[in-house]
Amino acid sequence: MNSSYNKLVNNLEYLKLKQMLVHLDETIDFMTNNQLSFTETLIKLTDYEIDMKEVNMVKSMVKVGAFPHLKEVKDFDFDFQPTINKQQILDFTTLRFIEQKENIVFLGTSGVGKTHLATAIGIAAAKKRTSTYFIKCNDLILNLKRAKLENRLENRLKHYAKYKLLIIDELCKASHNSSYGKLLIM
Numbered sequence: 001m002n003s004s005y006n007k008l009v010n011n012l013e014y015l016k017l018k019q020m021l022v023h024l025d026e027t028i029d030f031m032t033n034n035q036l037s038f039t040e041t042l043i044k045l046t047d048y049e050i051d052m053k054e055v056n057m058v059k060s061m062v063k064v065g066a067f068p069h070l071k072e073v074k075d076f077d078f079d080f081q082p083t084i085n086k087q088q089i090l091d092f093t094t095l096r097f098i099e100q101k102e103n104i105v106f107l108g109t110s111g112v113g114k115t116h117l118a119t120a121i122g123i124a125a126a127k128k129r130t131s132t133y134f135i136k137c138n139d140l141i142l143n144l145k146r147a148k149l150e151n152r153l154e155n156r157l158k159h160y161a162k163y164k165l166l167i168i169d170e171l172c173k174a175s176h177n178s179s180y181g182k183l184l185i186m
């Protein structure tokens with residue numbers, strides 16, 4: 001038993017299955033106390049590894065998303081902003097609008113929570129493993145202008161188009177910047 005246990009520990013270490021290693025003893029105890037089958041035990045043990053993989057995947061999607069902060073819908077005080085329909089925002093976080101190929105536009109004066117809610121929807125999307133990217137309109141335009149000068153506009157457009165959800169913040173600020181000419185917002 002002891003030598004086979006050690007062999008199993010070595011195998012898990014070699015395969016870099018760290019979570020299975022960390023939870024090995026408690027899973028063996030749980031198996032004994034609850035008379036789990038071999039298959040049930042293996043499912044329980046591998047689930048620890050899968051759970052951690054999921055957490056890391058979400059973390060990296062949130063990182064790739066380049067959100068300005070990690071504010072979520074739960075951090076938004078809807079009582080403070082009664083004109084915003086909470087149900088509608090919650091519906092946005094289901095990502096139904098992406099399936100239905102709809103766009104969302106938040107309009108409102110400064111400080112009312114547009115960036116907060118857009119980020120919250122983006123984080124909800126990243127958590128559902130939907131590729132998401134957050135960018136300020138100014139930066140988007142500058143990047144596209146630079147790409148055009150360097151003859152790689154098409155590639156750059158393809159890059160942005162590959163995201164399932166592209167959040168473009170501060171559209172109105174960009175439209176006020178005269179160096180771009182006129183920006184048509186539809």
Ligand SMILES: Nc1ncnc2c1ncn2[C@@H]1O[C@H](COP(=O)(O)OP(=O)(O)O)[C@@H](O)[C@H]1O
Pocket residue numbers: 071075076077078080081108109110111112113114115116117
């Ligand atoms: N109803 C709200 N509940 C919680 N925080 C809010 C609310 N409205 C705004 N905030 C916070 O106030 C700040 C400004 O909001 P922001 O989303 O940047 O506004 P906007 O993009 O509309 O100018 C942010 O830190 C945001 O989290």
Ligand SMILES: [Mg+2]
Pocket residue numbers: 114115116169170
């Ligand atoms: Mg904003």
